[in-house]
Amino acid sequence: MSERKHSHYFKSVEGLKDIDVYRVLQLFNVTDPCLQHTVKKLLVAGGRGGGKDITRDIQEAIDTLKRWQEMRAEEQSTQSVPQ
Helix, strand or coil, X not given: CCCCCCHHHCCCCCCCCCCCHXXXXXXXXXXXXXXXXXXXXXXXXXCCCCCCCHHHHHXXXXXXXXXXXXXXXXXXXXXXXXX
């Protein structure tokens, strides 16, 4: 098979009957819990029922990404403190 443009966006699912969001996260090696939560929210935004509409799912994804940024800043500030 020839090399695809942007091949890192494609993962083989040969041999799998179905995939879910957790398999997608695994295939793309998404290990950070904030990023996992955000991807899950975006993949099924507004489509799960339970009273949450797409606006709320998107806002929760944004909130989670803001927390991710805060955590990165916390980590960087503790690394810059002399020990």
